[in-house]
Amino acid sequence: MAMFWKEMAGGLLLTLSLALLVRGAEGQGNGRDKKQVSGGATIYLGQDRDFWTPLIHTTVNLSDIRSIKSTFQLRTFDPEGAIFYGDTKDGLDWFVLSLKDGIPLMQISKGDVHVSVSGGPKLNDGKWHKLEVSNQGKFVVLEVDGSNGLVVGMQSEQTEEVLTGKLRLALGGILIDKEAMIVQFEPHLDGCVREGNWLNLSVPWDTEAEELWPCHQNVRPGSFFPGTGFAVFNTSVFPIEADRVVMAEFWGDFSKMDGTILSIRAPGQELMFALVANNTTEEVTLTFGEQRISVKDTLKKLAITFQADSLRVLQDEDESKTTSLSVGSESRPGYLNMWREGRLAVGGLLGDGEDDAGSQFLTGCLEKLQVQEKDLDLDLAVKHVSVSSHSCPA
Structure with a gap:
């Protein structure tokens, strides 16, 4: 075993991590208030x-490791997030494989060596990609669909030690402080893994989840709301200058949506704004205070422009289908503040508490949402519940 670990210096830790990624969605109790995943x-x-927090995790004896190659398939539209994590020495030596800008990002910390490398093709195209990680001497090689995607070499001046003890593995998160990352990234990944072949080891993974959500057989780009949650933002995160026009644009099949699409509340004020789809009345209703605009739900795009003294609603880019509401700041003193200090919720109606309690959750798929002509990434929300941020069932 000593010679084995010496040959695997630097690269083995990453390879081992791939060993035990995912084993399925059938769980059973293990007597420790956790579910086990096969x-x-x-x-x-x-x-x-x-x-x-990892979705699932496990711990294995390093002496049980025999294989040095692992393969799995990944499918996602999400450009950023954690795939898996592994460590030894209770987190002193660690690695993370993730995506950033859709490209594989590998980070490794081992002794006095700290490495961050990204490269290979973009993987967030919604297609299944086969990934293989293997050790080749002092190099760790990530192959994507049969071609080299990323090669990492590691060498230390320190005397190589024989590794013993435990290897911790985690899927979809990490087990150390996020500040230890060499490159910071958003961890949440709306994606699936399947068909893993992980170092020929068969051990259970633990999960704190009561049950694991299934993957949809076919997906398309968008944000899916199952009717049980929403995403909340502080409006201060949007780069909006004082008194400047603000535009929010929505794409999707509104006839297949039901519930609150968007709501905004200014600090210390009643609900300022709500956009709600109703399958029963077959209408989409925009509410500002006591004023309302209703349109048929057959539209595919809705653009709402917030101006200093009015709201402008444009349907399907057809100028003949434009409606305006007068909402001057004199009659609504909190109107301008809602885009400076307020809260914005996508997929639910904001409550009046600071805990962002909501209701009337949206059911359906928003194909795209932009604020100020920039895509709104729901993964950046301060609260994010029961939303698939980058994919909808096809």
């Missing part, structure tokens, strides 16, 4: 939890 099936990584 291998072989597909697992959805974007399930609700604290985003840095």
Whole structure:
């Protein structure tokens, strides 16, 4: 074993991590108030939890490791998020494989060596990609769909030690402080893994989830709201200058939506604004105070422009279908503040508490949402519940 670990210096830790990624979505109790997950099936990584907390994790003896190659398939439209994590020495030596800008990002910390490398093709195209990680001497090689995608070499001046003890593995999160990352990234990944072949080891993974969410067989780009949660933002995060026009644009099949699409509340004020789809009345209703605009739900795009003294609603880019509301700041003193200090919710109606309690949750798929002509990434919300941020069932 000593010679084995010496040959695997630097690269083995990453390879081992791939060994035990995902084994399926069937769980059973283990007598420790945790569910155990067996291998072989597909697992959805974007399930609700604290985003840095792994979805599943396990611990194995290093002496049980025999294989040095692992393969799995990944499918996502999400450009950024954690795939898996592994460490030895209770987190002193660690690695993370993630995506950033859709490209594989590998980070490794081992002794006095700290490495961060990204490269290879973009993987967030919604297609299944086969990834293989293997050790070749002092190099760790990530192959994507049969071609080299990323090669990492590591060498230390320190005397190589024989590794003993435990290896901790985690899927969809990390087990150390996020500040230890060499490159910071958003951890939540709306994606799936399947068909893993992980170092020929068969051990159970633990999960704190009562049940694991399944992956949809076919997906398309968008944000899916199952009717049980929403995403909340502080409006101060949007780069909006004083008195400047603000535009919010929505794409999707509104006839297949039901519930609150967007709501905004200014500090210390009643609900300022709500956009609600109703399958029963077959209408989409915009509410500002006592004023309302209703349109048929057959539209595919809705653009709402917030001006200093009015709201302008444009349907399907057809100027003949434009409606305006007068909402001057004199009659609504909190109107301008809602885009400076307020809260914005996508997929639910904001409550009046600071805990962002909501209701009337949206059911349906928003194909795209932009604020100030920039895509709104729901993963950046201060609260994010039961939303698939980058994919909808096809």
